[in-house]
Amino acid sequence: MWAFIHKLGSPKWFYAISARLQPWFWALAILLLLVGSVWGLVFAPSDYQQGNSFRIIYVHVPAAILAQSCFVTMAVAGVIFLVWKIKIADMAAAVIAPFGAAMTFVALFSGAVWGMPTWGTWWVWDARLTSMLIQLFLYLGVIALRGAFASRDSGSRAASVLALVGVVNIPIIKYSVDWWNTLHQPATFTLTERPAMPVEMWLPLLVMVLGFYCFFIALTLTRTRNEILRRESAKRWVRELVAGTARRG
Template sequence: MWQFFHKLGSPRWFHGIASRFMPWLLWTGLLLSLAGIVWGLGFAPRDYLQGNSYRIIFIHVPTAFLAQSVYIMMAVAAVVTLVWRMKLADVFVKSVAPVGAVLTFLALVTGAVWGKPTWGTWWIWDARLTSMLILLFLYFGVMALGAAISDEKSSARSVAVLVLVGVVNIPIIKYSVDWWNTLHQPATFKLTEKPTMPPEMWVPLLLVVLGLYLLFGWLAFYRMQTEILHRERRTRWVRSMLSSGEVS
């Protein structure tokens, strides 16, 4: 276990192992996502209260789930950066922060589209919506801070601290519907409870969630590989790959 953990600290080893997993992540993620979306948008039954407007759930919920999960992953990587000084952890944080920002933006936009027919308004300063907007600003802050500091080590430490400070927002997002009076509905999935939706609705939703996580894995590996090649461009192994045509 520890040997594998230390191997992850090697940019060259990670670059190679990521290349093996990326095709599986990409095609499996695409298959699951498309199957879930087609099933949910085309064949799932209408909701007895919201009609067909609820179908935005098949985009909104997966993006909202993953937007929060990405930040939690970044927080774990930030701990690794500060405690073990592992360069690859910083590579992960800076590679996936833009992805998390896009996911959060999509969650906010699809939530607004869903909120208009359901609540009668595009936006309200609801606890869940406001905390998700704060998450978007946190992603922007991580990206800006990483770009503002030229020294790699100082940048890694500063970004890691900011990520850990911001992670307190994640439980606020999750429990906001329980702690305050809010228009936002409770969680769609709970590990300790049976889903309130029929299987014809929650199964395609679960497929999209799983597919999107796999697609995130592929995109994270791709962006990390790109960042590694940039940082290690002066090393012998990268020059060897470039000269042999393995990467362009």
Template structure:
């Protein structure tokens, strides 16, 4: 296991593995998102209380779940970078933060759109909504800190520390509906209970969640590979890749 992790710390080895995995995850993301979208938006039955307005969950719930998972991944990469000084972990963190911020914004915006017919308002200072907004600010803080220093290493360390501090907000988001009296409904999926929705409604939602995750992995692999090529441009193996590319030197 440690040998595998050590290999992942090598930009050259990670690049080779990531390039082989990308097509699989892109294909899975495309298929899952297409199936989940058509099933959920066109064929799933309308909710008996919310009608067709409930269908926004097929975007809102996957985005919200993924936004939190991205921050956990960001904190894990930050820990690996701070403790073991693995450059690839910092490269991954650099590309995860903007994507996580985008997913958090999508979750907040779609939740607000959902809130109009459900709660009668675009926004309320509900514990779940407020903690998600704090997460967006944490993402933006991580991104800003990374570019606020003249030294890239100093910016990376500062951003990593904020990511580790900010991860404490994740359990607050998750358990906010249980700790406080909130308007937000409980979790749609749990590991201990069956979903309250019928299978024809939660199965396409599960497919959409898996599709979002595959999209996240594929995009992270692709952008991390680009970051590796940019930072390692002076290395011999990168120059050899450039020479072998179409239009490169032979």
């Protein structure tokens, strides 16, 4: 196990293994997102109360779930970097932060669009909405900290610490609808209860969630590979790789 973790922490080994994995995740992401979008937007029945406006759930819920997962992943990568000084963990955290911020914005924006026909307003200072907005600011803070220091390592450490502090907000987001009286509906998916929606509605939603996760993994692998080439540009194996690519081109 530790031997595998040690190998995974090697930029050269990660670059090689990710080259084999990323095409599969890109293919799965495209397939799942295509199937889920058509199924949810075209074939799923309309809601008896909200009509077709509910269909934004097929973007809003996956984006919200992924936004929180990205922050937890970034915090875990921060711990690995702070404790074991594994560079790949910091590279992954660096590329996850902008994507997580984008997913948080998509969740907030789609929620506002959904809220207008449902609640009659674009925004309320609801506990769930407010805690998601705080998460967006935390993402932006992590991104800003990385560029605020002359030393890259200092910026990485500061960003990792903020991610660890900010992860406290995740259970607040998750349980806000239970702890406070909010307009926001309870969680769509739980591990202990059957979804309240009929199977014709939640199955395409599940496909979309899986598609979003595959897209996240594929994009993270691709962007981490680019980050490796940028940070390790002085290493011999990177120079040989670039030279070999140039000769083939």
